Amino acid sequence: MNDSENNEGNENSESNKSNETNESNGNSTHVPLHERRRHWWHWQRLARSRPRLAVIMAVTGAIVGALLGGAGVAWQAEAGPFADDRACWGAFSRDDAAALFDGKGDGKGDGKGDVKSSEVPITSDRTGAEGSSGQCLLTRDGSRITVQTHQLDTRFGGAGDQWADEFLSARLTPLGGGLLGMASDTRAWLAVPDGCIGRPRDADVTGGPTVIDLATGWTLYDDEVNTEARDRLARAVVKLVNHYMAEKGCTGTIADPIGRMPEPPRFLDEKKDAMCGVEGLPLPRGYGRDSLGRTLVTRGAGPVRTCDRRVLFHHPELRLMTVEDPRLAMLYARLSENGAQKRIKGDEHDGYGFVRDDMGLFQAECQTGPVTFLIRADSGRRRAEIRTLLPRFVAAEADRIGCGPLHITLPAEG
Template sequence: MSDSENDTSDKSGASEERVPLHERRRPWWHWQRLTGSRPRLAVTTAVIGVVAGALLGGAGVAWQAEAGPFADDRACWGALSRDDAAALFAGEDGRTADVESSEVPITSDRTGAEGSSGQCLLTSDGSRITVQAHQLDPRFGGSGDRWADEFLSARLTPLGDGLLGMASDTRAWLAVPDGCVGRPSDMDVTGGPTVIDLATGWTVYDHDVNTKARDRLARAVVRLVDHYMTEKGCTGTIADPTGRIPEPPRFLDEKKDAMCGIEGLPLPRGYGHSALGRTLVTRGAGPVRTCDRRVLFHHPGLRLMTVEDPRLAMLYAQLSTDGAKDPVKAGDQDGYGFVRDDMGLFQAECQTGPVTFLIRADSARRAADIRTLLPRFVAAEADRIGCGPLRIRLPADG
C-alpha cells in the first residue's frame, strides 16, 4: 500500500469541495495502519483468531444428527436445524454427519452505528465451516480487504433474482436487504451492507466448482439471513435461490485481443497461460464481474473487477479519492480514480449509482501494463453495462 494512500495531511480547499464529508481520511486505528505490512497483518490476524477461538470454545454447544439430549437445539443463533447443519457436511456418499456448533451471539454496539456482528463455527470430523454476520466497512476500501479477495472472487456465482449475494462450493454470502434491516440507520446511506457469509476452508482454484456443494451453501446462507430478519421483527422470507443460480464460472483460453474475454482488451506480453492457475471469470449478471488470473492462497496475481451494485461499489468510494498521488480524470461529473504501480481504479457515477472499475496486481512489476489496460478496460466495461461512453485520461507517467 502506497504512502499516499495512508497520508493523513489535509487536502486543499478545492479538493475538499468535491469530496463528500463522509469520505474522510483513514483513522489512526485502521487495521492497515496498525499492521502496516503483510507479515505484521498475518501476526495480527493470528492473534485475533486465537482470541476468537477462545470465545467460541467458551460458548460451545455440542449436538449430533441422531436423537439425543440436544436433539432440539439449533445451530448458528437458532437459524439452522441439526439436519440443516448436517447437510452442509454431507459427502458424495450421502452419509449424515455428526456436527458440533459453537458461536458468539450477534450483537451491536449501544448506538447501533457499527452494525451487527457475530460468529458461528460448525465442525464435523475435522472439517470446519465458519459463519460470520457483519457490516462491510467502507473505511477498509475493499481492494486490500481479505473479505473482497475471498468473497468477490471470480469463483463465486451471483445468486440472481435481485439478491445481493454470491456462492461457490467453498464460499457463500448474502446481504441483508436494506429495508429489513441491512443498515443500522436510515441515515447510513454511505455504510456498507450487513452480510452473512460462510467459508468452508481452503479453495483449490484449478478445480471445477462442485454445484451440489455450492447449492448447499446457498440454501444455508438464505436460511441464516431469513432468521436474522425474523429476529429483527421483519416479515417475509427469501425464496430458495438454487434453481436460478447461473452455471459456475468458466476457465478461459484467452485470445491476444480479448483479455478476460473482453473484446479489444490486449493481453500484455508475459500474461499467457500459467501452470499456477488458469484465468477464471464470473458467470451471470451482477453484482460483480471478476476476472482472476494466477490465484495463489486466495489472492490473485492480477484481478480485473467491475463492481456494478452501488451497495458494494461504495466500499471503494473513499479509496477512489484517497488512493494515490496520481488522479485519473474524465468528464467533470464522471467520477474519481487513480493509478499507481500495483493498482488502477475508477469510481464512475452511472445512471444506476456508483460503479467501480478496478485492476490490481500482486506487485509493482506490471505498472506499465496497468496503465495500458485501465483506460481500455473502463471503456469496454462501461459500454457493456450501459454506463458509457466513458473515456478516462491518465496522468503523465513520471
C-alpha cells in the same frame, strides 16, 4: 417464564392454564424463534425454585468453564452438541448442519450427524453505527465451517481486504433474482436487504451492507466448481438471512435461489483482443497461460464481474473487476478518493480514481449509481501493464453495462 416460576409454591393448574392462554394470544414478550420450544429437560422447565436454579447454574458454570477454559476464546454459547437441536443462532437444525458437511442430513446420532457448534451471539453496538456482528463455528471430524454476520467496512475499500479476495472471487456466481449475494462450492454470502434491516441506520446510505457469509476451508482454484456443493451453501446462506430477518421482526422471506443461478464459471481460453473475455481489451505483450496462469471469469449478471488469474491462497496474482451494484461499490468510495495524490480524471466529472504501481481504480457515477472498475496486481512489477490496461478496461466495461461512453485520463508518470 411461566406462573410457577414467578410464584414459588403456587403451582396450581389454573395458573398454568392462564399462562398458556396468554402465550397463545400473543400477550407474552417477544421470544426468539429458536427459543419458543422448550424440551422437558430445558433449564427453565427444570428450575422451578431458586435453590434448584442455583444448583443448576453452578453445575452449568463448572461444565462450561471446563469446556471453554482451554479454548482461549470466550464463546457466549454452546460448545459441543447444540441445545434444542439448533445451531448458528437457531437458524440450522441438526440435519441442516450435517448436510453442510456431506450433503446429507443425519440426526440419528450414529456419528455422521455429530456436528458441534460454538457461536458468538449477533449483537450491535449501542449507537448501531457499526452494524450487527456475530460468528458461528461448526465442526465435525476435523472439518470446519465458519459463519459470520458483519457489516462490510468501507475503510478498507475491499481492494486488499481478505473478504474481497475470497468472497468476490471469480469462482462465485450471483444468486440472481436481484439479490446482493454470491456462492461457490466453498464460499457463500448474502447481504441483508436494506428494508429489513441491512443498514445500521436508515440515513446511512454510504455505509457497507450487512452480510452473512459461510466459508468451508481452502479453495483449490484449479478444480472446477462442484454445483451440488455450491447449491447447498446458497440455500444455507438464504436460510441464515431469513432467520436473521425474522428475529428482527420482518415478515418477508427470500425465496430459494436454486434454479435462477447461472452455471458455475469455466476456465477461459482468451483471445488476443479480448483479455478476460472483454471485447476490445487486447492482451498485453507476453501475457498468456504461461505468464499469469489460467483465467477464470464470473458468469451471469450480478453485483460484480471478476476476472482472476493465478490464485494462491485466495489471493490472485492479477484481478480485473467491475463492481456494478452501488451497495457493494460503496466499499471503494473512500479508496477511490484517497488512494493516491495524483488522481485519474474522467470526462465531465464522470468519476474519480487513481493509478499506482500495484493498482488502478476508477469509480464512475453511472445512471444506476456508483460503479467501480479495478485492476490489481500482487506486486509493483505490473505498473506498465496496469497503466496500459486501465483506460481500455474502463471504456469497454462501461459500454457493456450501459455506463459509457467513459474515457479517463491517467496522470503523467513520475
